[in-house]
Amino acid sequence: GRFYIPDAEELKRETLVTSVLDAEPEQCLRVPGPTFLTFWAAAFTGGAFIFPTFHMYMAGLVSAGIALVFILWWLWTGTAVIPEKPAKGVGLGLTLPLYASGPKSVGWWAMFITMMGDMTAFLSLIFAYFFYWTIHPDFPPDPSPGPGVVWPVVGLAILLGAWLLTLLARRRIALVSPGTFRLMLFCAAAAGVAGGAVLLASPWFAGLDPTVHVYPATVWVLMIWTALHVGVGVIMHLYCVAGSFAGRLSATHDIDIWNVALFWHFIAFTALVTVGVLSFFPMVA
Numbered sequence: 001g002r003f004y005i006p007d008a009e010e011l012k013r014e015t016l017v018t019s020v021l022d023a024e025p026e027q028c029l030r031v032p033g034p035t036f037l038t039f040w041a042a043a044f045t046g047g048a049f050i051f052p053t054f055h056m057y058m059a060g061l062v063s064a065g066i067a068l069v070f071i072l073w074w075l076w077t078g079t080a081v082i083p084e085k086p087a088k089g090v091g092l093g094l095t096l097p098l099y100a101s102g103p104k105s106v107g108w109w110a111m112f113i114t115m116m117g118d119m120t121a122f123l124s125l126i127f128a129y130f131f132y133w134t135i136h137p138d139f140p141p142d143p144s145p146g147p148g149v150v151w152p153v154v155g156l157a158i159l160l161g162a163w164l165l166t167l168l169a170r171r172r173i174a175l176v177s178p179g180t181f182r183l184m185l186f187c188a189a190a191a192g193v194a195g196g197a198v199l200l201a202s203p204w205f206a207g208l209d210p211t212v213h214v215y216p217a218t219v220w221v222l223m224i225w226t227a228l229h230v231g232v233g234v235i236m237h238l239y240c241v242a243g244s245f246a247g248r249l250s251a252t253h254d255i256d257i258w259n260v261a262l263f264w265h266f267i268a269f270t271a272l273v274t275v276g277v278l279s280f281f282p283m284v285a
Contacts, residue, residue, distance in 0.1 A: 003092065004016055004091045004092060004094070005028070005090050005091060006091045012030050013031045013032070013033055014028055014030055014031070015028075016028060016029070016090065017029045025090065026096065026100075027096055028088055028090050028096040028097070029098075029100075029106060030081060030083060030098060032074075032079060033078070035074065037070050037074040037078070038070075038074055041067055041070035041071045041074060043067075044063045044064070044066045044067035044070060047059070047063030048060050048064035048067055072235075080243075080248065080249075080255050081248075082247075082253045083098035085098065099253060099255070100255070101253070101254050101255035102255075105255050105258070107259055108255070108258055108259055108262060111259045111263060115266045119266060119269075119270075122273075125222055126222075126277060128218065129277055139215050140282050141213060141215055146206060146208075146219070146279070147202040147219055147223070147279060148205075148206055148279065151201060151202035152198075152199060152275045152278060152279045153275060154198050155195045155198030155201075155202065155271075156272065157195075158195030158198060159192065159195035159268065159271045160272075161191050161195075162188045162189075162192040162195060162230075162233075162264070163264045163267065163268040165184050165185070166233075166237070166257075166260060166264045167261055167264070168184060169181055169257060170257045170261040172184075173257060181244060182244050182245070185241050185244075188237050189234045189241075192230050193230075193234055195230065195271075196227040196230035196231060196234075199230075199275075203216065203220055203223055222274045222278060223278075225270070226271055226274045229266075230267060230271075232263075233263055233264055233267050236259075236260040237260065239256065239260075240257050240260055243256055
C-alpha cells in the first residue's frame with residue numbers, strides 16, 4: 001500500500017495505463033469484474049467455427065447467434081462504463097483520468113491489433129487469388145463472366161458512404177445533437193446493409209457457381225468475407241445508437257464510436273481491395 005493504487009476505495013478493479021517507453025502513468029483504468037459471460041461467449045464462438053467443419057451448418061449459425069448475445073451482453077454490462085468522476089488520486093500525489101477514448105485508450109489499441117490480425121487473414125485470401133492466377137492459365141476462365149464492374153462498384157460506393165457517415169458521426173459527436181448523431185449512425189447502418197447486399201448480389205446476378213471452378217469459388221469467398229465484416233460493422237452502429245439512447249455514449253464519453261470508426265476504416269480498405277481485385281484486375285491482367 002505504499003505505491004500507486006494503494007487502495008480501491010470505490011470497490012472497483014483498477015490498473016494503471018502507462019506510456020510505452022517510459023512507463024509514465026497516464027490513466028487509471030477500470031476493468032470489468034469477474035463474469036462467466038466471457039467464458040460462454042468464447043465457447044459459442046468456438047462452436048461457430050468448429051460445427052461447420054463437420055458440416056453442421058445450422059448448429060454453427062445457432063452457436064454464432066448465441067455467442068453474439070453473450071458478447072453484446074458483456075460489452076454492455078462490463079465495458080466503457082462512465083465513471084462517477086473524471087479523475088482520481090492514485091497515490092504518491094498523482095491524479096489520473098478514469099476515462100480515455102481514441103488512440104489514448106486500451107480498447108482502441110485492442111481493436112487495432114485485432115484488425116491487423118484480421119487483415120492478415122484477408123490478405124491471405126487475396127494472395128490465394130493471385131496464386132491461382134499465377135499457376136492456372138484458365139484463372140479467370142476465358143471468357144470469364146466475373147462479378148462485373150457495375151454492381152461491385154455500386155456496392156463499394158454505398159459502403160464508402162457508410163464509412164464516411166461513421167467518420168462524420170465520430171468527428172462531430174461533440175458538435176451535433178444526440179438526435180443528429182443517431183440519425184447519422186442509422187443511415188450508416190442502412191447503407192452498410194445495402195452495400196453488403198449489393199456486393200453479394202453481384203456474383204449471384206453474374207451466375208457464378210462456386211462448385212464448378214475455383215475462380216467463382218474465390219469470388220464468392222471474398223465477397224462473403226467482406227459482407228460478413230460489414231454485418232459486424234452494422235451491429236456496431238446499432239450498438240452505438242443504443243448506447244446514445246441509454247446515456248452511455250456522449251461527447252465526453254465516446255470510446256465506442258472511436259472503436260467503431262476504426263473498425264470501419266478496415267472495412268473500407270477490405271471493400272476497396274476486394275472490388276479492385278475482382279472487378280478491375282482481370283481487365284489489365
